[in-house]
Amino acid sequence: MGLVSTLSLPFPLKVPPRPHLLSSALLRCYPSFKRCTSNNQRCSYYTKHAICKVSCSQVKLEEGIDDEACELVNGVELTLGEGVDCFRSYLFKAVKNNNGTGILLLSDIFGFEDSSTRDFAYRVACNGYNVLVPDLFRGNPWRKDQSKANFEEWLAKQAPGRVAEDITTSTKWMIDEFLAAGISKKLGIIGFCFGGGRLIETLAQDQGTYFGVGLCFYGTRMDPSLTDHIKVPLLFVSGDNDPLCPVGVLMDMEKRIGRGSRVVVFKGRPHGFAHRPESPEEDGDAEEAFVIMRNWLNEALTVSNY
Template structure:
């Protein structure tokens, strides 16, 4: 992927839904090399406007996809300057039912935009950290079969018991030095999800793939992106 290709991406702010149920989102669309496939990207706690999240979404779009990043926190993401002692209080103000509803609103919008138009058959879904945990919940409850493939980057607060309800392949990516995403849980979940895969990077901590903080992180982040790109391509572009 070169810089010239990456320039061929359009970005737009959107409002999804109506009234009190409406949410903001950011859509990135490949222009000349668009393969027609939609990917829903669930952010970490820093939200949909965070530069690291948007940069990653941009790179995914560069490879031909239409990437939607919804505001999971209704304008109140976690910020780096807040004391960690306030984290659980902040999280309690992000009710799971509302977050799940907003994710469903986003998925339905993508289905109407891309699947109903017969551009693609299934959506892809990517989640980082908090979003990774929500990804597991979302695809475990995907009664309408919106999604065809999942990619979970170091998901937090995941419920392993949901794995048996998941019917699509999931790529799990994490570091072995990540206390928020134990590798043992990923392997337990993989064993209950058909055709899934776990990729673990030695010495890497939480967030390395989209927030690299060292040359070593950078190297493994590039590899993780390459693995993810192939997973998306093989499952959405080739199979669709």
């Protein structure tokens, strides 16, 4: 393990369940989904062009279901907003053992359709959550085949105000679906890279009104001054070999936020290791990061609500 750590974690590490069987409904949504037959098998859960249509409320909990295996997950594509301000998003809803809690997941620059992002969102939903992943780039994410020389030009087209408004719209949709239904007291928010920076802005604006906890994976272009306005605990996860997310900055933000916030640093790990592991060693640390994240969310959003 490459965990450096900062403060001791107030919860035990447990092995996360692996998706081993997908429902027929989910297979219809994702015809190219693989089946996991081993707890050690990593699977790809996403097919780009598969879309499910919805015509009713997404929040419907199933009762009387008890299964130690990974909960089945339904995935549906949504259109949020109105008129020219509408945008696509994707909702992963736990079918079994749904805890009624909504999680907003803000993607990295590769967007909401990226397989690594959706794999991660699926696994979070497997633990009982309802995970909404909005298209922060309105159909124009950064592509891996683009020249890095064009990155700043591309980024300049992602108007901060428009991105912030889409996040607000996504939050309001979750409030209507989950909080108004009386089955979730607070929402959670996860951000990767670009999304991590936007997570800081979102929590600073929200000030604890709707979000009860945040988790930032190696956030980029973060504004440390905004941490003075964040009113909920925030968990930072990063590698110490990541020039885009200096550990010193995270430590300072942790202290300024307080409220039980933590920084977890993985030794030798680069940017993106937790949701884009590129070696067996990174994969092992990615698993540990996922367990830490899962227990952090559970402690803040489910245990505290009972």
